[in-house]
Amino acid sequence: MTDLQIIKIAVGKLKSTGFGNQKEIGKLLGYSNESSFSQVLNGKVPLPTDLITKIMSLNDDIKNFILNNKEESVTERKPKLEAKPLRLADPLGFEATSDRFYSLPDDSLIMQTPVIPYKAWGSYLRGHSDPEFYADLDTIPLPVDKKHFGSYLIFEMGGESMINITSQEMARKSLWPGQKIVGRDLSRDKWKYKLHINTTEAWVIVHRTEGIVVKSIIDHDVDSAQITLHSWNPDKENYPDFTVSLNDVEQIFNIVDPYNKFG
Helix, strand or coil: CCHHHHHHHHHHHHHHCCCCCHHHHHHHCCCCCHHHHHHHHCCCCCCCCCHHHHHHCCCHHHHHHHHHHHHHHHHHHCCCCCCCCCCCCCCCCHHHHCCCEEECCCCCEEEEEEEECHHHHHHHHHHCCCHHHHCCCCEEEEEECCCCCCCEEEEECCCCCCCCCCCHHHHHHCCCCCCEEEEEECCHHHCCCCCCCCCCCCEEEEECCCEEEEEEEEEEECCCCEEEEECCCCCCCCCCCEEEEHHHEEEEEEECCCCCCCC
16 A cells, blocks of 8 residues: 555544544644645645654554554565466467457466456446447456356446455455456346345446445345445445435446455
8 A cells, every 4th residue: 555545544544533523633633724634635745754653643553554554565565476376378368369268378267357447437437338448448367267157347446435444354355446346247137136235245336427336235125226335434424325226327247256356
């Protein structure tokens, strides 16, 4: 994680542990008005060199969180290559043949899947029904155990609505900005039946006015064709639950596995 991502998560944790709202936390950190603190959190101005130190001084749990994550960031910048990858690039695979499925030299099966970058979410919402939209998208090779039917896309996460560090389990489940998630398109004819909200952790909802959101679905009223969307982030002031009509939804993807596994 970057220092800015660490700071934003730390501020959210401070809110949930009784330090007040963003304006009040900003005052504790020396900001005379909310606007100047918001500019820092939104990345519009450079991070002050002493901001992380000031945040750590407010709470020991926050201090430990920041130190642990900064250590991980340092580790990420200096990776150790301690194992040789078994899956080798295949020059006769997707780039040569454009086949969606192909086998590598070790006989493992690959499904080549288009990626929708976060910065392209807006254009996806406008152009997803046009086959030409997908022509220039990058793809990622996904190891699979069999050929999967249906339409799959990879979405790059944006925002912090699905981050929850209140417990080790929730932190493990969290979906972080920049993380790639695999979505399987759920055909519209299946929406009239109860969605499998108890067995699917998270969903990608392509909504005509809300845009593209990644949420948990906590209720599906089949009769009224409405679903209630829930963010894992405990900051309900900024990430409240809300209900949308399926009549206003373009697509629904169930995230195959939010823990970076695929099968």
